Amino acid sequence: MEKSISDIDQNKILEELKKRLAFEKSYNKVLSSMCTPPLEISRLISAEYAEINLGDPGLFPETKQIEFDVLNIIAKILHAPQEWTGSITSGGSESNLLGCWVARNWSKKTKGIKNGTLLLPESAHASFEKAIDILNLESKWIPLTSKNKLDIEILKEELDETTIGIIGIAGATGTGACDDIKALSEIAQDSNSYLHVDAAHGGMIFPYMKEIGRQAPVFDFLLEGVSSITLDTHKIMGGLIPGGSIIYRSSEFSDTIAKGITYLSDSTTKQLTITGTRPGNSVIALWVLLKYYGKPFMIDRVKKSFALTDYTVKKLRGISSISLTFDPTINIIGFTNTKLSNESLVAKLKKFGWDLSFYSNWTRMVIMPHFSIEMIDKFIKDLENVLKE
Ligand code: 0PR
16 A cells, blocks of 8 residues: 555655765865855754745845845945945856856946957856856966966956956955956956956955954945956855855946846835745845854854865975966865876775865865864875875
């Protein structure tokens, strides 16, 4: 006889999941991810408010207000002017797609540019490749300087009347480098070009570096030429996965993609996202992080990441067959070794349970705040053993 739904044993399912997913829950040996386990309170909020859909905010006006409050805090962190607009997104890829979409539409509307070209550094995240493909844009990938930053002089040569936007990166995926956003901002102002800054990873790091006695580049709306910024909440900030944001200097930009959806419960709703249905629980959890944990929490996370990065760098420098590919700007380390290819080193370390990645021609580590000295010591020991084999 077939089982009825009422016979389903929830506890049994959870037990089975525990076994099936036994290795998935721990970040203890993950050394290459920009994500971290969320706080317990975020998990509780996630379960408690799982039914809220911000795609139809008329049904959830209180959560809509919370979303505005979250964006307002992020806008303040980024020194946005009062006229800012923005949205919570599913992460950096969606935010970057939105930034490119607005750049294209705004350039068409205000300057009549059709089939224009996007200028972006070779360090730009893969999400820009997707955006270029989806939006059918022409693109020029600008080479980097020896410091892994977009080469400003080459960008100047490539800039012309077909340029629909410039992309700068604040915290590159592979190196953590921050492009010279000040110079890009001046160029954008002089040429009346759209400038989108991808601070998916760096956006919650650079604002707190001064607080821990480190120098930080200016990358945000303090620079008049910056039109929009991507900032992820599921990276160092530790928000629920997935979560990100984009903030625009004003509605002059975001209005060019806004879509009115009149059949929703609040007929005035204008969506500024790619996705329609969007989770409310992660936004509520984010609001709690920002409102109750706030600045001290972020300073602590950034401080821990930097201290652990310094420690790891020191340990790596102590291994004679290893050389660092660049001096870390933030919590991203790149190294090569004289014994093995990056690919086989990563594969061998995987046998010890460690997850690292290779990026371009170096082995890449992302040092997150949940790491510990003990964890790094264990890793260094295994690394030394693998290199001795
Ligand atoms: N911009 C930058 C600078 C990024 O580094 C990333 C992702 C994105 C945009 C895209 O963000 P979403 O992944 O939120 O769409 N950076 C990480 C990376 O590619 C994403 C990641 C995170 C990958 C955790 C692996 C992982 O375990 O490394």
